[in-house]
Amino acid sequence: MNKCIEVKVGDYTLGGQLGMNPTILFGTIFFEGQTLLMDSETGTFNEDMAKKQISDNAGAGKSVSVPVFIDVVADTEAAIKKQIDFTANQFDIPFLVDGSDSDVRIAGLKQAYQSNALQKTVYNSIGVDSPDEELEAVINHPPAAIIVSAIDTSNYGTDSAIEIIDEIKKKLPQNLHKKLLLDIGFLDEASVKMACQIGKEVREDTGLPVGGAPCNGLQIWDALRSRSNADFTVCLASTLGFCAAFGMDFLFAGPLRFIRHIAPAQGAVDIYNRYDLMINNRNLSLADNHPMNVMFAGN
DSSP states (O other): OOOOOEEEETTEEEESSTTTSOOEEEEEESOTTOTTEEETTTTEEOHHHHHHHHHHHHHHHHHTTOOEEEEEEESSHHHHHHHHHHHHHHOOSOEEEEESSHHHHHHHHHHHHHTTOGGGEEEEEEOTTOOHHHHHHHHHSOOSEEEEEOOOTTSOSHHHHHHHHHHHHHHSOGGGGGGEEEEOOOOSGGGHHHHHHHHHHHHHHHOSOEEEOTHHHHHTOHHHHTSOHHHHHHHHHHHHHHHHHTTOSEEEEEEGGGHHHHHHHHHHHHHHHHHHHHTTOTTOOOOTTOGGGTTTTTO
16 A cells, blocks of 8 residues: 555645545535526626625535535636636635636636635646646646546546556656545446445555545436435435545535535544544544544534
8 A cells, every 4th residue: 555645735635544634525616507607608606695605615614624625617718717716816715626628627727826826726637638738737837736537437447547547647747746636436326335445446556635526426316316405415415424434535515505514424424534543543643624623522
């Protein structure tokens, strides 16, 4: 097993020994169909609604020491520039540059640079088919972390994921290798345990933080979606917790609005992982932002 690598994003740390740092939840905002987004082409949105949604949900995570990053997703260069500028300047919270294609993501990264916010920026994402222009962008304007899409749907498994990671490392300078976050991919709602096992093996092999988006499978699970919002939210919370128990360091939780409902459940799983780590490591210091500091405090 390779030494566990920790990746610093803003005031937060991903990776390390399982149980050392809390799992990071990514909550998505500015996506097509969201009420607060008025025009996806221009990126025009209701700023008051966006401020409230970010503050309420990130605040709910903070209340139980579950870190929340804002996944800023856009369809056009104009939209992502506007939305990254807003997120970077209005909040201290780390955020993801996410977009429908590489041109959009590159524009978002450049906006993060112009906003002096690269230290709290996660680039989502690069893969083996990323164009040279995208790789040059992350090299010239290195964010705090870079997500690698380590999934081959035609040959899904640990070996193919590691092959992708090795190929990406060949394309990036050495100084960026320890900034990588590995998205091992979740094929559908039935593949969650399989994906978690792959993630665990990839984490052990590379030492790098791993994660993914189990929420995507739940969103296309028609039988579940047909039930109440409460039923869906409970299933989402239990699925994310299940993944965190395997050692996922970051998880896409779907729309940001879910965070306030699922954060306490995530915090509980982080505590279970911490207890397991402490059994043979009783002298380990506890990070200030770990759920164990607040979830037993009674306040």
